[in-house]
Amino acid sequence: MSLINPADSLERQNEKLLRIAEALMEHVEHGPAQSGEAYAQFERAALLEKRVRERTLELERTLDLLHESNAQLARANDETEAARRNLADAIETVSEGFALFDGDDVLVMCNSRFCRDFRDTVRDLRPGLAFAGYVERVSRSRYLALPEGISSEAWAADRMRKHTDRRVLFNVRHGQDRWLQVSEHRTANGGTVVLQTDVTDIIRLERQERLKLKDKQTRMIRATLDHLDQGVCIFDENARLVAWNEKIGTLLNLTARRLHLGASFARLLERLEQELTFSYSSDRDCFRRWAAEDGLRGPISFELTRDTNVVLQVFRRGMPDGGFLFSCTDVTAEREAARRLTEVNEMLEQRVMERTLELEDALSAAERANASKSRFVAAASHDLLQPLSAAKLFVSSLADRCGNAADRAVLDKTESALTSAEQLIDALLDISKLESDGxxxxxxxxxxxxxxxxxxxxxxxxxxxxxxxxxxxxxxxxxxxxxxxxxxxxxxxxxxxxxxxxxxxxxxxxxxxxxxxxxxxxxxxxxxxxxxxxxxxxxxxxxxxxxxxxxxxxxxxxxxxxxxxxxxxxxxxxxxxxxxxxxxxxxxxxxxxxxxxxxxLGPARPVGLAQAGLIALLVENEPQLRRAITVLMESWGVSVIEAEDAESALDLLADLELTPDALLLDYQLGPGMTGTELFREITGRMGRLPCAIVSADRSEALREACAALEIELLSKPVDRHRLGRFFDAVARGVLAAE
Known part of the structure; x- marks a missing residue:
């Protein structure tokens, strides 16, 4: 029980406490018998007064804190409301449709432009709307232009699948040929921001540019066809003529009545079969089968003859859309050149055959002479060695008996001369044996x-x-x-x-x-x-x-x-x-x-005779070496065209009017040009031919130059085995080409 009422003011409470204190003092003064008890009550009253004062201070501080918190809360509410109003105003100023969904896919807020083009859905766009509900309402909007063959349910399902992607961006058509670009962006707390941008002007501009580009490409194709030296016509998937040039009419002798837009390929096929002649009967059958095929056709080529002397090369190829292209080229000059070249080749083959027979006769004669020489050297060496040996014995006997120093010196010189002659005969005999085939x-x-x-x-x-x-x-x-x-x-x-x-x-x-x-x-x-x-x-x-x-x-x-x-x-x-x-x-x-x-062992030559019949151009300015290489290659069956310098080699090739199978060129050919320069000159005139450079130069520069030209480098003295492998490779290349 409290002595004072807590509801009283502080002044009233103090007044009551003072009166209680006075009453207690008076009671103590007038009641001496009970002075001890009175004093104890006074102490209790003083302690009670202290506690009341402390509780009063605490209560005052609590009230102050409560008033301050209420003031701060009010200010925070005012700031939050101001921020919301500012955010709404800022979103409203955005030129695009804007909507914010939270992490649970619930609509938080949107501006007035969001889904404005779908007017029948605006009334349902309120905070708390689920994302699936927003998609479902848009899919049923009568302003949405659904793609052909797509229902509103299928469109909504596809839209929800897009929503699961990290980045979403697509176009939506609505109204009368208008387009919205819809994009989604994820927020840090898992929410989604949806933006709707009007891209109608951009799409219409792109469409116009595509049409312009298509018209430009059509004009370019037309100009290209007109400038081709070939006759070209293009048919669509229905075998109807869609493009052609004037050259095709000239080559096939077709009138303008037959060449017009939409003309049937069957009419052209009839013209080809009736008025032109196929070079081979099998081409006619193959062409008919090709024309009867459906779908994508493979390429086909054949020749036609017009007016008995004009040869046309025809080429056809199918296109991915089911159409096909038909081209025609006048190859009369090429066929005439090929005919003349065949005649020249036959004449050259005859000359080569005659030359080969002459070379075989000469080689046989040389081999017989060489065999005769070897037999003679062997016989002569054997007959000469016996008297030389006897003479050496007589000289040795005289040396033992001779005591005169001058005479002994003469005998020593004689013996030395005889020894040298014997060594010479032995060496000649060895060479003769080495050159013998047996x-x-x-x-x-x-x-x-x-x-x-x-x-x-x-x-x-x-x-x-x-x-x-x-x-x-x-x-x-x-x-x-x-x-x-x-x-x-x-x-x-x-x-x-x-x-x-x-x-x-x-x-x-x-x-x-x-x-x-x-x-x-x-x-x-x-x-x-x-x-x-x-x-x-x-x-x-x-x-x-x-x-x-x-x-x-x-x-x-x-x-x-x-x-x-x-x-x-x-x-x-x-x-x-x-x-x-x-x-x-x-x-x-x-x-x-x-x-x-x-x-x-047989004759010293590379394994196999694949080189026989080859024609090689040898350019070497050193006569003895040139002759030695010529004899070696002719022993392998290679026909050799010899020249001592670059100028005479080029003149010789021009006079003979033939292309050799291989080139064997010395690197140092005098002041005119080097072997590599001669190779480039011959390549420019006749095309690339197998070539080997022969040189005593072992520098890195020459090796790099030959490697760059992809030609062989044979160091002097020439290794006959490496030379043989070179001609083996040439022979394999010639056989593969044939």
Whole structure:
């Protein structure tokens, strides 16, 4: 129970408390017996007054906070209402139809332009409307122009499927040829903003531009047809004429009455069958079947003859829309040229046949002469070696008996001369054997150690006499070759290196590359210039003119070249003046060595005779090399047209009026032009032909130039096996073309 009424004002409450305090004081003063109890009541009253004062302060603060909150809420409501009004005003100013749906696809708000073109749906567009309801009302609007064959339910279902996409954009037709573009945009809280934009003007402008473009394309097609040298007419899917040019009437001799818009293809077909002649009866049947087909037709081509001397090439092709195109070309001049070319080819074939027979006769005579020479050399060598051996024995006997120094010197020179003659006869005999077609080789697996070991002792003595260092590196490889001839090859290469090396060393080793063992003989001699690298393999040719007969006969490298060619072992050379030389011989690697087995090899030529009958143009300004290559290619059955420079080669081709099957061109042809330039000139005149450039130039620039032209590069000295592979490839290309 409270001593004061809480509903009273503070002044009234204070007044009551004061009166209570006075009454209590008076009671204490007038009641001494009860002074203790009175004081306790006074204390309780004072405590009660303090609590009342605290509660009063708390109540006042609470009331202040309540008044302040009410004021803030009122201000917030005012601001929210102002923002809503501003948003509504802003949306209303948008020139497009605008609607906002929340995350539950419920309409939140829209402007007056939204669905304005669908007037019978505006009254239903209120906040709270579901998106599906909005779509359903628009689909049933009488102002919506549905696509042909689409019901309102199907349109609504398709619209709801679009709504599930992340980005929605499509056009809707309404009213009298008017268009709205509808787009949807997702909000951050999963809602949807729908915009409706009037694009009628844009669509109408695009339609006008398409019509203009179509008219322009029609005029361009018409102008193109009129300027074609061919006669062209185009038919639609109903075989009715829709486009043509004047040339078709001229070529087929058709009047304007027959060529008009909508003319039937059957009339043209009747004209073709009655007044023109098919070159082949099968073409007529094929053409009739093609004309009777329905749908997309494949291409067909045939020839017609008009007035017995005019040849027309006709081509027809179907088009995707079911129509087809019919073109006609006058090929009379081409057919006449082909006829004349056939006559020229027949005449050239006759000439080539006569020339071939002459060449075969000459080749047979040369082969008989060569065989006779080989037999003579073999017989003469055998008869000469016996008296030379006897003379050497007599000279040796005299040397033992002669004590005069002057006489001994004369005998030494005589013996040296006889030895040189014997070596010359041996070398000539070897060359004669190598050029013989009946030579038998002992081809078998041979350990290279068996070839190197005997030569090391023999060659070290020769090197020591000249003060040179000779190093022969052992090899454990086994190769397939003739051991006797291969020993002679390595012996000649090492002896040649020692002979021409004045100081330094000679190194013999083997380098393995895949399935090949390459024997390399290096020296520190004077080197060989590029222009001389092909000449050193010629008989009796020595670059050191100061050398005497005791320094070599000039047949060692000739024997090496012939032996490697007959054995099928590629021979290579690297040399640079002032730095030395390296001769290389490549042999096939096999397993362990086996017992000897004699093998008879035929003439040295590439495997197969596919090259026979080819015609090759050879341009080489060095007469001896040109002759050597000519003889080699003619032995393969290749007919050779020789020329020493570019100018004479071009004149010769013009005079003969024929196109060779292949070109073999030296790179250095004098001041006129190089081999690559001559290749470009011939290509410009006759088209691209298989070509190989022959050169001692091993520079990177020449290799890149040949690679760019896609032609072969054969380094000098020419490897007959690489040359043979080149003509094999040419022959395969000619056979494939035929």
């Amino acid at each position: 030579l038998n080789f002992d081809i078998r697996p041979v350990a290279l150690r068996e070839i190197f070991a005997p030569l090391r002792d023999e060659m070290e003595v020769l090197a020591a006499r000249k003060g040179l260092s000779l190093r022969m590196i052992d090899s454990g490889l086994t190769v397939e070759t003739d051991p006797a001839y291969m020993r002679r090859v390595v012996q000649n290469l090492v002896a040649n290196a020692i002979r021409y090396t004045e100081a330094g060393r000679v190194v013999v080793g083997v380098r393995r590359q895949a399935g090949t063992a390459r024997i390399e003989v290096w020296d520190t001699g004077p080197g060989i210039a590029e222009e001389d690298q092909s000449a050193i393999f010629e008989e009796f040719r020595r670059l050191d003119t100061r050398a005497s007969s005791n320094d070599g006969l000039g047949l060692g490298l000739a024997i090496v070249e012939r032996a490697c060619a007959r054995l099928g072992h590629p021979l290579g050379l690297w040399s640079e003046p002032g730095r030395g030389s390296c001769f290389m011989v490549s042999l096939p690697v096999v397993g362990a060595a086996a017992p000897a087995r004699p093998v008879s």
